[in-house]
Amino acid sequence: MHIHKEGYKSIAIGAIVFAVLNLLSFYFISSSLPIVSLLIFIVTLGTFLFLISFFRVPNRVLTTGENLVVCPADGKVVVIEEVFDEEYFHDKRLQISVFMSPANVHQNRNPISGEVIYNQYHKGKYLVAWHPKSSTENERHSVVIKKGNTEILVKQIAGALAKRIVNYLKVGQPVAQAAEYGFIKFGSRVDLLLPLGTKVNVQLNEVVKGGVTVLATLQ
Template identity: 40%
Template sequence: MRLTIYGRSTVLKALLITLAIDIAALLIPNEIIKLVLLFLSVVFISFTLYFFRDPKREIPKDLKPGDILSPADGRVMMIEEIEENEFIKGPAKVIGIFLSPLNVHVNRVPVSGTVKFYQYIKGEFIAAYDHASADKNERTVIGIEGEKFKVLFKQITGFVARRIVCELRVGSKVKIGEKFGMIKFGSRTDVIMPLNANIKVSVNQKVTGGITVLAEVPV
């Protein structure tokens, strides 16, 4: 199983914690407590390794110029029309994706282009499935300008997720499907696109980062 580079420090810390628990367990004479601690250490390190997995993904070869890929694995929790005033600056559509702690959390670029907008916003840690989290929680907001249209997307922390990793900055040249970061331990990702985008997914549908086409913008 391949692990993401974004989780190496966390995995190392988890291994050290697991080792400490195992050593402590071996020093405890009570067999029941010893077995419980050893079992918990196995569960802890197994979950950590599973969470930071980075499965190989093949970007679809038949993508159209106006396709927008899902930046994350998860479940579509909402599709709405909004007024976007930061980057697209006008009526737009938004697709919200909820990532449970069991989903792959590596994030991928939804469209090719140049990063023209980047903002990190400190905030709260409301549960990611709550719609209020999109505007209140800690998040990064990234705007990419392609040849024909703009897309804005957000990495949003949740109640469990407390750390965002994002390698993108203004001026970065990106290609659709490239890995650019992750949100650690449960989160939400919103993708905001032009109003004329044709939505290809539905609410409650499971999506796969770098593979599922969320929408197509006529170009």
């Protein structure tokens, strides 16, 4: 396991805040209110360790396969349904959505290999990530990856806590299945828009792992 590069700045700031708060607590509170000083230490240490945990990237054996759609994010499957896509396809697609809690790994991975043919950032709201309208109204970043005649749209969606979406892809760029393509900070979700008729390999509320779980099989 290692720490993601997107976490370096946040962890450094967290370490400074942790040190300053506890130094102040030691000098001004510990002698008169030792229990309060201990509580401050426990709470700040727990918060700092959680911050480090948020940016973790575990070592994994990644899944790849010619017709497989690999999960782009850790979390829980919250949507499996047909939807009408107004952004890119302008027709019906099969949507699979994965909700990421703050406790999940937040690195995002390519569901298939192919070429990036569309990349668009959209400003928006910060509705809770499981809200039905978060897919179309929240801050989001959409990417379409084309492999042969198949096109898949992957949408990073900000949630109520997530205020920054990081996307490393560019139009015309070739990408490898299960390789990293982005990161979302502090709670969010990822939507996949697949061709109708795609075989779904997961169920609602199933816990999935980015780069490991096979969400669907292309027909």
